[in-house]
Amino acid sequence: MSSWISMDEACRQLGVRPQTIYAYVSRGKLEVMTDPADTRRSLYRAEDVAGLAKRKQAGRKHETLATNTLFGAEPSIPTALSTFVRERLYYRGQDAVTLAGSATLEDVAQLLWDAQQPVDFSCSARVANPGRVAAFKTLATLAATGHSTHGRMTRVLHVECQSLVGQLANAFGAQPGQQPLHLRFAQGWKQPAHVAELLRTAMVLLIDHELTSSAFAARITASTGASLPACLLGGLATLSGPLHGDASGRVKALFDEVERQGEEQVIAHHLSTGLPLPGFGHHLYPDGDPRAAALLAMFEPPEAIARFIEKATRLTGLQPNIDVALAAMVIHYGLPEDAAFAMFATARSIGLLAHSLEQLGVGQVIRPRGRYVGVVPGRVGEI
Template sequence: MKPASLDLISAQETSSRLGISRASLYAYVSRGLIRSFASPHDPRQRLYALDDVEALVKRRTQFRRPTAAAATALDWGLPVLETALTQIKDGHLLYRGVDAVDLAETAPLEDAACLLIGDIAADAFALPSPPISPLAGPALGSQGFVSQAIHLLSEQASENRQHPNREIATILRLMAAAGSGADPGIMPLHRHLASSWNVSAEAADAIRRALVLCADHELSASAFAVRVAASTGASLRNAVIAGLAALSGPLHGGATDHMRAFLEECDDRGGRAPSQSKAFPSFHHPLYPEGDPRGATLVKDLPLRAIDAAILRESEHAGEGPTVDAGLVMMERAYDLPRGAAFALFAIGRTAGWLAHAVEQRQQATLIRPRARYVVAQDKAFP
């Protein structure tokens, strides 16, 4: 279904703007570069998303101007480094060629971590880690979780380079402990979290699925921060701390806090959803024109609250779907997980990907150090 605010143009105009043939246009559509919709006036005619066409024109111009391309590469722009970890292709999220949605059907986070990291022993998570210091309790929500996780990761600053598999397992367990307030031991992390949060077996399986779906997302802001830190030779723990700091921002993992506040505001209004879908946060992702598969998987078969179900219906009517942020918060509410558990799940799951990015960056043995283009500052009044 076409989003209500999307402008559409004909095949002739699309081909003309791009300077391509009809055959090339159809190839662009099949590769997911341009969205195509049936005409409301003639079902035999296809119309094309103007936003996608203009983005392709802009990208083509950037390729012809290397300086301009470099200047915009860091803002949803051109690829800036190579990775064998994760690919977003044709609306699918792939971990080393394996569809993340399919993997999440049965696999625990530990299996996703082994898949992403690659060079790790199968029994890495069967061995115990050093005991974790007693905690006062779980720390949830973006700021609380980040503070507790950094504290745990910083307790032992040196890296266990003689036993890298144990170090990887220890880091994941420290992250889970930040969200649960207890030492996971060698228990699978989703079961440990479910037990600590005292939730049902159904919720435990949803937690497992969420952790796997959050494991990686190509070169997200936090993964890039991890790779920059790792490229300097920083320890795995400090690289993960860099990822945590980036994840905490409201434009990244901290968007779960915004989504929760929105839903709780709807609760306060007596369960009335806004009539305008564009008021909904976390219902569009630039990398998934047809909808975020992670969010769709997370909300599937959930025992949703009435207001959450109503918002999903409104978003579907507008041609939008829930992102992973919305899915995590709706899952938190559906199973009465502790308030703020959505961010903890995001961070714990994403740690598997951060570790994989750090290991891959170390193997590339290059320092990430881009150059800045100096511009003359405008006159400003400083206090």
């Protein structure tokens, strides 16, 4: 019969931090269950922990360590920007959900960029056909003509960062002007003040999420001395994948099915076929994504979607994550079809630029080694 241990005990036995435990769980190396005595806590299979500890003690070859570091078994790049503590997200030591209660995107940008002056995302440029295509075209043009970050003062780079975020927001549909970014988005999407407040909260919660694949891509680009728009373009190209920043698109498609067919039929189909429900569960938040909880507490999703979320959570044991909250917002308030990605990309551009700026202080090109597993050289064609 299996035995189960707490997070603290698992960390102690393995000599790792909680985020490494979450990574082991997400990769199927460690089984987790809810603590029957306290549903807010998780327990971990003792046998799995013992096996991992034994492999660690046996030692790992250099190439295995490099592979694990690259693919998420352990943190690999030092950063002071954001982290997770007891399933809570922190920006430079400040709770992100608490910050989202009142801070603007400009406030958090100043915090993450460590800027000496207030941040201003105002932009007067008008975009004829705002949306994803316009946003990537704008960044591609700026990247093609941008200047290297080398030999430039940090305060000058901060000014360029402000301009990049402002232009990106306008390309996604924000109203040109000098108001805070969330108000310009609300005006561009013809939304009232209370929705503007919801947009502010959502976007602050999306600004950064430690070393994601898009942050890593931006850091790699920055390490080569490329321009800031090139760093941002590299990061946002990575963010655009459906397994990353565009995951809310999959959730919205799921919600469209719910509105057409009803929640019972959609849930039955997914559970009977073993298909995972997009937007439910998050390996960093086994007990629920606090960002999603904060957003969903601010509005009532459409009735059918609310029933679906409740039933899906009850039947799978998985809590809705931030992508569910974003998709529900878009449908409930009639936002533009691609509004979730627009919010995500614009907000995360602040974090991607923060990672790019932080990487510049390292002064070394990120260049992982490949571990060759192909045909042995010199034996091609031999009999």
